[in-house]
Structure formats: C-alpha cells, structure tokens
Amino acid sequence: MSAxxxxxxxxxxxxxxxxxxxxxxxxxxxxxxxxxxxxxxxADLGCGPGNVTALLAERWPTAHITGYDNSTEMLDRAHVEHEGPTAGGGRLDFTHADVRTWTPEEPYDLVVSNATLQWVPDHAERFGAWVAGLRPGGTFAFQVPGNFAAPSHQLMRDLASRHGLAGALRHEDAVLAPEAYLSRLSDLGCAADVWETTYVHLLTGEDPVLDWVKGTGLRPVLTALADDPEAREAFLDDYRGALRRAYPSGPHGTPFPFRRIFAVARKEA
Structure with a gap:
C-alpha cells in the first residue's frame, strides 16, 4: 500500500x-x-460520521452547516443520523469532497476541521485558500493529533516496517509544530490563537488502546491487510503485545495520554 x-x-x-x-x-x-x-x-472539513458536526448546530442553531468528507462509509452514517433541519431553524447537510482540493465556492463564516488535516499532506498550503473564502471577521479553526512520537504510533510504524508496510503510515511530520501553525496563520493576516493540550484518557475494556487506534491511526494498515486475514492477525498479535507493555492497565483502567494541537484564526473584519 502506498502512502x-x-x-x-x-x-x-x-x-x-x-x-x-x-x-x-x-x-x-x-x-x-x-x-x-x-x-x-x-463548513466542517473531514466530518466523519457527523457526530461532532452536530455540535456546531448546538452552538450556532440558525446556521447552515455542511460536513465534507471523502469516505462513503462515514457519509452514509452522517446522512442517516444527523442530516436535516435543525431545531433553531438552520440546516445540517453532508457531501462528498476531498479536503486536499476543497476550495470554498461561497463565503463562509466558519471553516472548521477536527482531527482530519493530519491525513492531508502539506495541509498548511491550503490555509490561504480557506482563509480567502471566509467573510471578513470569519474564523478558521482546527485541531490535529500531536502524538506521532507517542509509543502507540512509534510501535505502529516499527511493526509496519517489519511486516512490509513501511509506506502505509504517516510519520511525525504529518502535522506541524504549534509555532509553525501560528506563523502560517499570522502571515495570512489572521489573529491567531494556537495551543496544545495533552489529554489523559482513562480507557476501559480489553486492549483499549488497540481498540482506539483501530478506529483511526491503524486504518491504513487494516486496509492494506484486508485481503490477507492471516497477515492481519499476525500484525495485530504483535502490536497488541507491544501496546500492553507500553500502556499497562491500572486499577481504574488504562491511562492513554494523547497530545493535540489547536488553532483558531480570525480573519480581519
């Protein structure tokens, strides 16, 4: 599988x-x-199944909100569970788009993205087009995971290399440093607020860190091995054991530190 x-x-x-x-x-x-x-x-770029896009309607109940994603599976779920008029008189809809090439075709008050841009190579090069598509006083806001140096991802990359899947996964350069995001957004004339937070999620259940990454970071490996169940199980067995050692379970569950990077950039009014 290629990158x-x-x-x-x-x-x-x-x-x-x-x-x-x-x-x-x-x-x-x-x-x-x-x-x-x-x-x-x-606009919500990389809306996934729409569950967090619906939070936008709670904050701005009169808004017309469109979630964009390139996954048919995710959009099918979003259409069924969240699409339609909102309680405040707004509307929530979803449509297929590739964030790598999406450009606003009308003025937006807010362009937002949640845990998506790490999948988009050179995503900071798209900031100019997105900010240009904002109304004066509009906002571009996003958050991305900043945990590519964490054991969960280091182990994933190491094992992918050993299993012949070196090109399948993203690396630490999938996201920029907070300072770099601040510089890029300020260069575009925005009043930018950039910060980072490390959440310590307390996960429960058997092999909860593996269960977590199966939904996100591990998807390229699972996709690459979809037609080879034996190789898939061999990879998962190796990874499961490594994660158990890296994230031991405690008396209340398994602590899972997860760093994220946030940016809110307001266009000049």
Missing part, C-alpha cells in the same frame, strides 16, 4: 470512543469567537 492510498473507514469502530474523541472539538469550539452573520454558513 497516498485512502484507508477504508469503519464508523462503528470510530464511534466506540466517541465521548473521548468529541472533547477536543468541544474545547476548540469554546475558543471560536462570535461569527459575522446572524445565520452563519459553516
């Missing part, structure tokens, strides 16, 4: 840890300032 191949997504697996995954998005939205329009136009 550019698209992983197959499993909405049910992704949503198994929906509560933990939604918290960073809620923390991001808490820092987004008031939007310019009374009935805002909002």
């Amino acid at each position: 550019a191949a698209t992983p197959t997504w499993d909405p049910a697996q992704y949503l198994r840890h929906a509560g933990h995954r939604a918290r960073p998005f809620a923390d991001l939205l808490a820092r987004v300032p008031d939007l310019p329009a009374d009935r805002p136009r909002i």
